[in-house]
Amino acid sequence: MDINVILLAVLILGVTGAIFAVVLYIVAQKFKVIEDPMIDQIADVLPGANCGGCGKAGCRAMAEAFVKQGNMEGLSCPAGGAAVAEKVAAILGCVAEASDPKVAVLRCNGSCSNAPAKNHYDGLKDCAFANSVYTGESGCSFGCLGLGNCAKACQFGALSVDPETGLPVVDEEKCTACGACVKACPRNLIELRKKGMKNRRVFVACRNTEKGGVARKNCSAACIGCGKCQKVCKKEAITIEKNLCYIDWTKCVACGLCVNECPTGAIHAVNFTPVKPKPKVEAPAAEAPKVDTPKVETPATPKTE
Amino acid sequence: MGGVHPEENKISTNAVIEKFPVPAQMTVLMNQHLGAPATPIVAKGDKVKVGQLIGEAQAFMCANVHSPVSGTVKDITAVKDPFGMMKPAIVIDVEGDEWMETIDRTPDIKRECNLDSKEVIAKLKEMGIVGLGGATFPAHIKYAVPEGKKAEYLIINAVECEPYLTSDHRVMLEHAEEICIGIDILRGALNVPHAYIGIENNKPEPIAHMQKVAAQFGGRLIVEPLKVKYPQGAEKQLINAITGRCVPSGKLPIDVGCVVSNVGTTFAVYEAIQKNKPLIENILTVTGKKLPSQHNYQVRIGTTYSDIIKHSIGELPATTGKVISGGPMMGKAMCNLDAPTVKGASSVLVIDEGEAVRAQESNCIRCGKCMMACPMGLEPYLFSALVRNDRFEEAGANNILDCIECGCCFFSCPANKPLLDEIRLGKNKMRAILAAKKK
Numbered sequence: 001m002d003i004n005v006i007l008l009a010v011l012i013l014g015v016t017g018a019i020f021a022v023v024l025y026i027v028a029q030k031f032k033v034i035e036d037p038m039i040d041q042i043a044d045v046l047p048g049a050n051c052g053g054c055g056k057a058g059c060r061a062m063a064e065a066f067v068k069q070g071n072m073e074g075l076s077c078p079a080g081g082a083a084v085a086e087k088v089a090a091i092l093g094c095v096a097e098a099s100d101p102k103v104a105v106l107r108c109n110g111s112c113s114n115a116p117a118k119n120h121y122d123g124l125k126d127c128a129f130a131n132s133v134y135t136g137e138s139g140c141s142f143g144c145l146g147l148g149n150c151a152k153a154c155q156f157g158a159l160s161v162d163p164e165t166g167l168p169v170v171d172e173e174k175c176t177a178c179g180a181c182v183k184a185c186p187r188n189l190i191e192l193r194k195k196g197m198k199n200r201r202v203f204v205a206c207r208n209t210e211k212g213g214v215a216r217k218n219c220s221a222a223c224i225g226c227g228k229c230q231k232v233c234k235k236e237a238i239t240i241e242k243n244l245c246y247i248d249w250t251k252c253v254a255c256g257l258c259v260n261e262c263p264t265g266a267i268h269a270v271n272f273t274p275v276k277p278k279p280k281v282e283a284p285a286a287e288a289p290k291v292d293t294p295k296v297e298t299p300a301t302p303k304t305e
Numbered sequence: 306m307g308g309v310h311p312e313e314n315k316i317s318t319n320a321v322i323e324k325f326p327v328p329a330q331m332t333v334l335m336n337q338h339l340g341a342p343a344t345p346i347v348a349k350g351d352k353v354k355v356g357q358l359i360g361e362a363q364a365f366m367c368a369n370v371h372s373p374v375s376g377t378v379k380d381i382t383a384v385k386d387p388f389g390m391m392k393p394a395i396v397i398d399v400e401g402d403e404w405m406e407t408i409d410r411t412p413d414i415k416r417e418c419n420l421d422s423k424e425v426i427a428k429l430k431e432m433g434i435v436g437l438g439g440a441t442f443p444a445h446i447k448y449a450v451p452e453g454k455k456a457e458y459l460i461i462n463a464v465e466c467e468p469y470l471t472s473d474h475r476v477m478l479e480h481a482e483e484i485c486i487g488i489d490i491l492r493g494a495l496n497v498p499h500a501y502i503g504i505e506n507n508k509p510e511p512i513a514h515m516q517k518v519a520a521q522f523g524g525r526l527i528v529e530p531l532k533v534k535y536p537q538g539a540e541k542q543l544i545n546a547i548t549g550r551c552v553p554s555g556k557l558p559i560d561v562g563c564v565v566s567n568v569g570t571t572f573a574v575y576e577a578i579q580k581n582k583p584l585i586e587n588i589l590t591v592t593g594k595k596l597p598s599q600h601n602y603q604v605r606i607g608t609t610y611s612d613i614i615k616h617s618i619g620e621l622p623a624t625t626g627k628v629i630s631g632g633p634m635m636g637k638a639m640c641n642l643d644a645p646t647v648k649g650a651s652s653v654l655v656i657d658e659g660e661a662v663r664a665q666e667s668n669c670i671r672c673g674k675c676m677m678a679c680p681m682g683l684e685p686y687l688f689s690a691l692v693r694n695d696r697f698e699e700a701g702a703n704n705i706l707d708c709i710e711c712g713c714c715f716f717s718c719p720a721n722k723p724l725l726d727e728i729r730l731g732k733n734k735m736r737a738i739l740a741a742k743k744k
Contacts, residue, residue, distance in 0.1 A: 128733070
C-alpha cells in the first residue's frame with residue numbers, strides 16, 4: 001500500500017478532529033451553566049437515600065432547595081438528623097435548628113399469639129391489596145397485616161417483619177424517621193414519635209376503635225378504651241376517642257404509670273428496665289391479666305421499700 | 306378475542322328451586338348495591354312487614370332497601386360483611402310472615418302492562434331493583450337512558466359462563482314466562498324493537514324452553530345461542546357477540562346503543578312491576594364437589610350464610626378449603642360466614658382443600674398466554690411488572706383500567722403468578738391517582 005494513503009487518512013482525521021474540538025470548546029463556553037458548588041457539597045453530606053422524607057423529590061433537590069434559600073429555616077433532613085444538619089449548616093454558614101430526633105413506632109400488637117389467625121390469606125403479598133380485599137387473618141380490620149409494605153418502603157433497612165410475631169420490628173439504630181413507612185402502611189399503623197429521654201417511649205400499640213368486647217374478640221392486646229390510663233396520667237397526655245386511647249408524645253414524660261395500669265397490655269413501654277420477678281410483695285402487678293408484653297417498672301419508683 | 310375454557314362443573318343443574326325457610330333473625334345491610342348506602346327510615350322497636358321500605362335511597366347512586374321479613378326492628382347498627390368490613394345494617398326479630406297488602410301473592414301470571422317508560426323506571430326505583438349479575442348496578446339509573454343517547458339493543462345476559470353457578474339456568478326453566486314478560490316490559494321502557502337473550506350453547510334445555518316461550522311474544526324476543534367460552538357473559542364480550550359492536554375504552558354500553566341486563570334481574574323486574582313485590586328474595590346456588598347434596602334456593606335477602614349452610618348441608622365438610630360467594634373465577638372467598646346475604650349474592654360455593662390452595666409462584670417466562678387469554682386485549686404480564694415496581698401511571702397508560710377482572714390471565718398463567726391481584730392493586734392505585742389529579 002502506498003504510504004501516502006495512510007498519511008492522507010491521518011491528515012484528514014486530524015484536521016476534522018481539530019475542527020470539532022474547536023467547535024465543541026466554543027459551544028461549551030457559550031452554553032456553560034454555572035452551578036453553585038455548594039449544591040454538590042451539600043448533596044455529598046446528605047444521606048443520598050432519596051427517601052423523600054423531607055418532601056423533596058430526592059437528596060439533590062433538597063440540596064438545591066438549601067442553597068436557593070440560603071439558610072435552613074423550614075428545611076430539615078429527617079433521615080440525616082442533627083449530624084447532617086450541622087454539616088449542612090457549616091457549608092451554608094448558618095446555625096442548625098435544633099430538632100427532636102424521632103423514631104417510627106408500630107401502633108399494633110396483633111402478634112400471632114395475641115391475635116391468632118382465623119383464616120389463611122394466600123393472595124398477593126402486599127398490604128395495600130390485602131387491605132382492599134378483606135380485614136386480614138386475625139379478623140381485626142385495624143391491625144397490622146404483616147405483609148411488609150413498610151419493610152419494602154424502608155431505604156435504610158430499619159424495618160423487618162418478625163416471622164414469629166408477624167409484626168414489623170423497627171431497628172432504632174437504623175431508623176431515621178424519614179416517614180416512608182408511614183406513607184406505605186395502608187392502615188396508618190406507623191407513627192413517628194419523639195425518641196425521648198434515654199430512648200424511652202410509651203405509646204398505645206393499638207388503633208382499633210371498635211367497642212372493647214368486639215376488639216378483644218380478635219385480639220387480646222387491643223385497647224378497649226377503659227380509661228384507666230387516663231386516670232393515672234399526671235400530665236394529661238392521654239385522650240380517649242372512639243374506644244381508643246392515644247398518648248400525646250408532646251406531653252408524655254415517659255413516667256410509665258399508665259403501662260402497669262393497662263388491663264390488656266395495649267400500652268407499650270420501650271427501653272425501660274424490665275421488672276425483675278419479685279416473689280413476695282408487689283401484689284398489684286399479679287392482678288393484671290397475663291399478656292406477653294413485658295411489664296416494666298417506672299424509672300421514678302424507688303428500688304427499696 | 307381471548308377467553309378460556311374452565312371445567313364447567315354445573316353439578317347443581319337438576320336441583321329444583323326450593324323456598325328457603327325464614328330464619329328467626331334477619332340482618333339487612335344498607336349497602337347491597339353499587340354506590341352509597343341507603344338511609345334507614347325505621348327506628349328501634351318499629352314493627353315492619355314483608356316488603357316494607359326500611360332503607361331509603363337518598364343519594365343519586367343508591368337503591369331502596371325493603372324488609373324481607375315481618376317483625377320488630379331490634380337494632381340499627383353496623384355488622385361485619387362476609388369480608389369482615391363493618392357495614393351499616395338493620396337487625397329485625399322475625400315474628401310471623403305478614404306481607405304488605407299491596408303485594409300480589411297469587412301465583413297467576415299477569416301479562417298486561419300499561420305503564421309507560423317513565424312509570425316503569427319510577428317503579429324500578431321504588432322497588433329497589435338492582436342488577437343481579439354481580440355488579441348490583443341500580444336498575445333505575447341503567448334504564449334511564451341519558452339525553453342525546455339512544456338505545457338500539459336490549460341484551461339479556463343469560464350466559465352464566467361462570468363454572469358451578471346454576472341459578473340463572475333454573476330460573477329460566479321454572480319461570481320462563483315471567484322472565485319473558487319482564488324482558489318485554491324493559492324492551493317497551495327502552496323503546497327498542499327487539500330484545501336479545503344470550504344463552505351459552507351448553508344449556509340446551511333452557512335454550513329450547515326460552516325459545517318456546519319467547520315465540521309467544523310476536524318476534525320481539527330473540528333467543529341467541531352463543532359459543533361456550535368464559536367470559537362470554539361479561540358485558541362487553543356479550544355485546545360484541547350479539548351485535549358485533551365494541552365498547553370503546555372508558556365508555557359505557559349505552560355509548561354503542563346497548564343496554565345489558567341479567568336474566569335474574571328481569572325476573573325481579575316482572576315481580577316488581579306486575580306483582581308490586583320489591584327485591585327481597587333472590588335465587589342462590591349452594592354447590593361444591595364434596596357436598597352431600599346440591600341446592601338452588603329462593604332465599605330472603607339477609608339470611609346469613611351460616612344459616613344457609615346449616616339448613617342445606619348441615620355443616621361444612623372437614624376438608625373445606627374455601628367458601629366463595631359467587632363463581633370460582635370472579636367470586637370472593639369469605640372470611641365471615643355469619644354475615645348476611647345481599648341482593649347480588651348468587652351462590653355459596655364450597656371448594657375443597659386440594660383445589661383451594663394456590664400453586665407456588667415462579668418467574669414469568671414471557672410465554673404470552675395471559676395476553677392470548679385476555680378478552681380485553683390487554684397485557685397482564687406487563688401490568689404485573691409495572692405494579693411490582695410502583696409504576697402505576699405507566700400501567701394506566703397501558704389501559705389497566707379497562708381490565709374487567711375476569712381472571713383469565715391468572716387462570717392461564719403457567720408460572721402461577723397472581724396476575725389478577727396485581728392488576729386489582731394497580732387499578733386501585735390508578736383510580737386514587739386519577740381522583741387526586743381531579744382535585
